[in-house]
Amino acid sequence: MTRKLERLGTLNEQDRSALRDLPLTARRTAAGQHLLREGEDSTTCYVLLSGYACRYKTTSAGARQIVSFHMAGDIVDLQHLLLSRADHSIQAMTELTFAATPAAELKKLVQSHPAIAEALWRDTLIDGSVYREWVLNVGRRDAKQRVAHMLCEFAARREKAGLGSPASFELPMTQDDIADATGLTNVHVNRMLALLAAEGLIARDKRHVEIEDWERMCEAADFDPAYLHALAA
Amino acid sequence: MTRKLERLGTLNEQDRSALRDLPLTARRTAAGQHLLREGEDSTTCYVLLSGYACRYKTTSAGARQIVSFHMAGDIVDLQHLLLSRADHSIQAMTELTFAATPAAELKKLVQSHPAIAEALWRDTLIDGSVYREWVLNVGRRDAKQRVAHMLCEFAARREKAGLGSPASFELPMTQDDIADATGLTNVHVNRMLALLAAEGLIARDKRHVEIEDWERMCEAADFDPAYLHALAA
DNA sequence: CGTAGGTTTGACTGATCTCAAGTTTGGTGG
DNA sequence: CCACCAAACTTGAGATCAGTCAAACCTACG
Numbered sequence: 001m002t003r004k005l006e007r008l009g010t011l012n013e014q015d016r017s018a019l020r021d022l023p024l025t026a027r028r029t030a031a032g033q034h035l036l037r038e039g040e041d042s043t044t045c046y047v048l049l050s051g052y053a054c055r056y057k058t059t060s061a062g063a064r065q066i067v068s069f070h071m072a073g074d075i076v077d078l079q080h081l082l083l084s085r086a087d088h089s090i091q092a093m094t095e096l097t098f099a100a101t102p103a104a105e106l107k108k109l110v111q112s113h114p115a116i117a118e119a120l121w122r123d124t125l126i127d128g129s130v131y132r133e134w135v136l137n138v139g140r141r142d143a144k145q146r147v148a149h150m151l152c153e154f155a156a157r158r159e160k161a162g163l164g165s166p167a168s169f170e171l172p173m174t175q176d177d178i179a180d181a182t183g184l185t186n187v188h189v190n191r192m193l194a195l196l197a198a199e200g201l202i203a204r205d206k207r208h209v210e211i212e213d214w215e216r217m218c219e220a221a222d223f224d225p226a227y228l229h230a231l232a233a
Numbered sequence: 234m235t236r237k238l239e240r241l242g243t244l245n246e247q248d249r250s251a252l253r254d255l256p257l258t259a260r261r262t263a264a265g266q267h268l269l270r271e272g273e274d275s276t277t278c279y280v281l282l283s284g285y286a287c288r289y290k291t292t293s294a295g296a297r298q299i300v301s302f303h304m305a306g307d308i309v310d311l312q313h314l315l316l317s318r319a320d321h322s323i324q325a326m327t328e329l330t331f332a333a334t335p336a337a338e339l340k341k342l343v344q345s346h347p348a349i350a351e352a353l354w355r356d357t358l359i360d361g362s363v364y365r366e367w368v369l370n371v372g373r374r375d376a377k378q379r380v381a382h383m384l385c386e387f388a389a390r391r392e393k394a395g396l397g398s399p400a401s402f403e404l405p406m407t408q409d410d411i412a413d414a415t416g417l418t419n420v421h422v423n424r425m426l427a428l429l430a431a432e433g434l435i436a437r438d439k440r441h442v443e444i445e446d447w448e449r450m451c452e453a454a455d456f457d458p459a460y461l462h463a464l465a466a
Numbered sequence: 467c468g469t470a471g472g473t474t475t476g477a478c479t480g481a482t483c484t485c486a487a488g489t490t491t492g493g494t495g496g
Numbered sequence: 497c498c499a500c501c502a503a504a505c506t507t508g509a510g511a512t513c514a515g516t517c518a519a520a521c522c523t524a525c526g
Contacts, residue, residue, distance in 0.1 A: 067365045131367075
């Protein structure tokens with residue numbers, strides 16, 4: 001299952017076998033379920049095997065901000081290797097299958113296998129880079145660009161994760177979710193999606209999206225995948 | 234100099250001596266200088282010794298978004314330990330002194346001293362947590378809250394870094410900088426600062442800020458320092 | 467088929483931006 | 497030490513992007 005982990009790392013030898021010996025528990029949840037809630041103490045790390053999830057935080061007034069989307073191969077909750085208190089929630093957007101492993105086990109593994117530690121550390125650094133781009137997206141781009149950028153990132157990561165062509169895919173999230181990811185309202189997201197379609201940048205049918213012209217779409221989205229650092233997960 | 238590094242880590246033994254043996258170069262730059270520019274390949278890591286800096290990214294249209302502020306004790310550019318291509322710029326906001334060390338040296342150190350690796354890794358995880366909070370701040374809080382939150386975070390981190398009381402301090406950044414950090418315009422930041430002062434939450438004299446009532450200010454800012462994870466640097 | 471969640475559309479509102487003109491501040495050179 | 501200048505800050509008035517509220521329409525699912 002989790003040799004997806006290996007793909008992400010650059011340098012791995014026969015700590016592959018150690019990886020295989022990690023005690024993993026395969027699990028499944030329904031859409032809408034939480035893997036983690038803000039404020040909880042977590043002692044588990046997860047690797048997504050199928051389906052989509054998101055991380056989010058909320059203001060005290062109850063507004064929700066999604067801070068990242070996650071898909072098959074993503075390692076979630078890595079921060080609980082070293083930080084116990086969750087500063088955010090993780091929720092399944094679709095039915096989800098994932099592998100769970102105790103943080104303590106993973107920590108042992110990491111301590112004895114520097115190459116694995118490096119790969120995971122690199123993953124957290126890339127996470128940071130993606131967060132920076134999100135701050136930029138939400139802080140300095142207009143509504144159309146924000147939505148377009150989110151679509152481009154999703155398409156690009158989906159492809160990198162081996163989940164299919166970036167030109168044609170099914171969105172796992174609602175327009176409410178897109179709104180919470182882009183700092184907009186669901187109403188306005190709807191209008192921006194309609195606008196992108198009207199401009200011929202995308203074609204939509206329910207949750208299905210086709211990106212008609214990747215070049216023009218990237219331009220409209222101000223999307224440059226460099227910040228993904230050739231994200232392998 | 235850099236025993237600030239040690240403070241940040243939880244578990245350190247006599248890799249302290251290894252830390253001291255790191256080849257460091259003390260340097261100084263004027264306000265406005267760049268330590269790093271987006272797109273460059275960096276092979277150096279920095280620890281700030283005095284002064285303030287910020288990371289930022291820009292849209293293709295030229296809009297700037299500051300994604301973090303940094304102060305004495307902060308380790309900057311840690312990501313270039315494992316990622317070569319810079320996805321953002323780092324600029325001095327004030328005159329700055331810092332220690333520079335080749336990423337390769339630091340990498341060697343980290344490989345032979347797991348406790349140091351863990352401390353630095355934890356630092357990058359906390360960075361991630363702060364970025365998540367910024368996404369929330371810029372995405373889901375109104376202008377007054379954003380500015381107030383930025384002030385609270387700055388005050389709290391400043392105190393944790395041993396730079397003085399959170400109730401009274403000098404801002405190192407212009408209102409333009411605050412605007413670029415909060416996703417607002419300088420004009421509106423100015424109005425929000427005036428509003429916070431009018432409400433008796435802060436008192437201002439030029440760049441000097443006093444937080445009159447920390448409790449009320451935190452409430453107005455929707456600020457809860459949990460996401461800083463007792464940030465030691 | 468009834469219902470709930472999701473999407474779409476319209477009309478109106480308002481927070482924040484833009485543009486523009488002052489004012490203050492801090493640094494610099496005479 | 498003063499005059500000047502550029503940068504930063506402040507204030508006002510009008511424009512606009514995105515939000516709010518509300519209703520209608522889908523559509524998947526029980």
